[in-house]
Amino acid sequence: MMEKKKILEEGLLELYLTGELSEEQASMVEEALDQDTALREQFDALEADFERMGMEQAIAPPPAVKARIKDSVQPNLIRKTNWTPLSIAAGFALIFGLSSFWLYEKWQNAESNLETLQTQTDRLQRQVNNLESEFRLTSNRLESINNPDVIPLVLYGNQKAPNGKAVAYVNHKNHLVLVNPKGLPVLPNDKTYQMWSDVDGEMISMGTLPTDTELVSLKYIENAESLNITIEPAGGSDHPNVEQLVSFVTL
Structure with missing residues (x-):
């Protein structure tokens, strides 16, 4: 017996319904x-949907056409017409159209899922690239510190920054300050x-210190006698606001 999974995945119910x-x-x-x-119930539901959609899309003929057909029939002649072949053909045409619409919807959904x-x-690739960049930057800085x-x-x-503390890492050989x-x-x-x-009594800026960053790279100044932090x-x-000096260290 054919497996249910194969029947559903390959759309064999629809193909069976359309012959x-x-x-x-x-x-x-x-x-x-x-x-x-369960498979029979699914097939019955599919068949019912096709029939319902066929009825919903049926178009009533204009009254004039109906009158002409009625007038053309002889009152004393009873003619029996076999509509079965035409009904089958119309049914197949309708089912083929519905199947095409169903396949189109499936294709559209697949396209949308692919784009998503x-x-x-x-987005994940950008996140990975950012993490790799941050990791390399952190590794380089840790290597510089060690x-x-x-x-250090x-x-x-x-008193302007009680319990405050900053750590500077100075490398005079490589002219590096972190x-x-x-x-x-x-x-x-x-x-x-x-x-x-x-430097000789002149205060030269090394850069600002954002407190939300672990390590900040600053400008190295030759012949510095001390490092000073102010609030600006x-x-x-x-030029430094010496009244807002919060910390300093002598080199």
Whole structure:
């Protein structure tokens, strides 16, 4: 006996209903319908749907046509016409149209599912690429921190930043400065931390310190005597606000 799964997946019920199966295939489908109640119910429902759709799409003839046909019939002549071949042909035409519509809907759904899957795949690929980029960046920074030429410097907060702390990693050989500002208190959106190098009494900006980042790469300044952190307007300043100095460390 033909398996139910094969019948459903290959659309054999629809082909059987439209008479498009070979005798052998039709016989196997009939045998499955006789032995599988659920499959028979599904076939009956499909057949009923086709009939209902055929009735819904039926078009009534105009009254004038109906009158002409009636007038052409002799009152004393009873003619019996065999409409069976025409009915079968019309039924097959209707079923073929419905089957084509069903297959078109299936194709449209498959196209839509393919587009959705492609969109999801592209989004996942972008996420993977971002993760790989972040991983490489973090690995490079950790490698820079663990370099034996790196000098770690802790900048403790003063009364303006109680319990605040930042750690600077300075590599004079490679001219590299990385700072972990996560220990500093969070500022309002219109303020930011900024680090400065003191060179012969002149404060030179090294860059701003966003507190939502683990490691911030700053500009290395030659011959710096100390590192200083101030609170500045968002975006940073050209000159430090020394009254808002929150931490410093001597090199």
